[in-house]
Amino acid sequence: MAGANCLATNDWICGEYLRSRGQELTDATVQHIGITVVSVLIGLAVAFPLALLARRGRGFAGPVLGLTTVLYTVPSLAMFSLLLPLFGLSAALVVTGLVLYSLTILVRNILAGLEAVPQEAKEAARGMGYGPWRLLWEVELPLALPALMAGLRIATVSTVALTTVGSLVGKGGLGNLIEDALPSLFKAQVLTASVLCVLLAVTADLLLLGLQRLLTPWTRIPAATGETRTGGTGGTGGPKGSPGAPGGASGVPGGSGGPAGVPAPAKVEAG
Structure with a gap:
């Protein structure tokens, strides 16, 4: 009886809410994770060639970094409104916006990592007959991994938070639950969805940190x-x-x- 009463009294912590709305919470969490993962992966795929382009010289670095910075400053509501004619009210709208927001973090960190590779290492590789692509994949990229992973972690946590803004078009994962609960101040739903967002961000950061340590064992020696x-x-x-x-x-x-x-x-x- 006490558990059921917490819904009637609109308590912040309510076990009955978790029991009765478990499927709804699961669906929202799965959607949230899916949008986040797809956005970060596409963002990484787009950011890597942009970073390589920016590395070619100041004539390329200025426009690339400038454009990604400008995109990062556009408010979410304005970004989604600009993309609405192209994608409509769909998950693609939210994913595209999140990809554009992730570029400034990913491009800058990839570029910083590649530029920090010691010149002596590159000269030694060229002396051993490494071509440009083999040099990139077998020498520069492994040494740039700490910077790349740092950017990936920041972009992922930021994307977890920004995914909630997708509730503006009904594709915000846990953000949908928060938006639905705010008008009536459904405390248990607001708190539960918010805590799940935080847990997703922390879990994603820890997983990527573990992956970074696995891929860069020499940094722990x-x-x-x-x-x-x-x-x-x-x-x-x-x-x-x-x-x-x-x-x-x-x-x-x-x-x-x-x-x-x-x-x-x-x-x-x-x-």
Whole structure:
């Protein structure tokens, strides 16, 4: 009886709400995760070639970084309104907006990671016969992973928050529940949906952090051993397959640490 009464008294914490609306919460959470994952993956696929283009010189970097920054400053309501004639009231509308918002974070971090690769590492790779594409995939990209993953984590958490704004067109996942509950101030629904959003963001960040540690084991070697690696025929802690620079310090190209990311502030707006 007490559990049922919490709905009648509109309590913030209500177990009866969780029991009676479990399927609704599950559907909203699945939609939220789906929109977030698709948006981040498409954003990464678009950001990578843009970062490579920006790396070619200032003539390309200025327009690319400027355009992605301008897109990031457009309010969500205005962005969705501009995209509405193209996509209508669909999930594609929300995904496209989220992809555009993620570009400024992803492009800047990918570019920062690639530019932080030591010149000695690239020269050593070229001396071993590496072509431009092999140099990129086997040397530069592995060493840029810490910065890339830092940007991916920020973009993912930001996208989890911004997905709620999709409730404007009925495609906001947990944001739909928050918007539906606000007019009547249905406390249990507002609190539950909000907590689930936070849990999704924290879980996504922890999963990506674990993936980053798995993909960049050389960044943990100094902390684990307390040793400084120098000399030799090349860095011993780098990614597998990376060429070493004769007599170089550790981390050339696979030394004890990777390039640091330059994260942009996460864009978070109320739904």
